[in-house]
Amino acid sequence: MTTKTQQPIPWKTTIIASSSLQNHDVVRSLSRQQHRIRFSDSVESGAFIFPSSGTAFLVVYLDELPENITETGLFENIKTFTQVHRNSFLLLCAPFIGKRELDILSDIQQRFFGSNLKVLPVRNNVDIIKGMLTISKVTSKPHVDSIRDRLSMARAHIIERSPVWKMLKDVKLG
Incomplete structure (x- = not known):
């Protein structure tokens, strides 16, 4: 803060x-x-x-x-x-x-x-x-909640933008 x-x-x-x-x-x-x-x-x-x-x-x-x-x-x-x-x-x-x-x-x-x-x-x-x-x-608390939220957002961002995850999604759909 x-x-x-x-x-x-x-x-x-x-x-x-x-x-x-x-x-x-x-x-x-x-x-x-x-x-x-x-x-x-x-x-x-x-x-x-x-x-x-x-x-x-x-x-x-x-x-x-x-x-x-x-x-x-x-x-x-x-x-x-x-x-x-x-x-x-x-x-x-x-x-x-x-x-x-x-x-x-x-x-x-x-x-x-x-x-x-x-x-x-x-x-x-x-x-x-x-x-x-x-x-x-x-x-x-509340620091652990804040860190957990930031890690969750970072994970979502990585999954959303990662070419590896995109390739895995394409393979799964195909």
């Missing part, structure tokens, strides 16, 4: 965050963007929930994990997170991607293959915020 001067109206939403994140830089940045932050002790540590879109994000900083990640309970936390949240995203934050980071990413993808978990590697807090807000915005 735009105003008369064609500037986009900023999107603001309510976010439920783990109480463990009260003094976190990501929370401060989201608050500065005028999103409403609600803290809850019942939300997994490191998690953000966007009720308007039904998405949940679990942020894991790889540089804070010990060498042997199986001892941290990370996989159990992720499993619980995916069982609680139907539309779940894991944001793996690493300032650079080296062998260790790729091994952890690979382990997580293998363990949760076929689940509802989507894994997104990010480099910093700016990427975390951008990723969460982009995904949440496009999956919330």
Whole structure:
């Protein structure tokens, strides 16, 4: 949506965050963007929930994990997170991607293959915020309806103008 001067109206939403994140830089940045932050002790540590879109994000900083990640309970936390949240995203934050980071990413993808978990590697807090807000915005009403309508119109336009579709129609009629 735009105003008369064609500037986009900023999107603001309510976010439920783990109480463990009260003094976190990501929370401060989201608050500065005028999103409403609600803290809850019942939300997994490191998690953000966007009720308007039904998405949940679990942020894991790889540089804070010990060498042997199986001892941290990370996989159990992720499993619980995916069982609680139907539309779940894991944001793996690493300032650079080296062998260790790729091994952890690979382990997580293998363990949760076929689940509802989507894994997104990010480099910093700016990427975390951008990723969460982009995904949440496009999956919330009315944005999801608008995107669905535009995709439907694009599909109709392609079918209407495509020489391949015209040829298939001619073959079907003949």
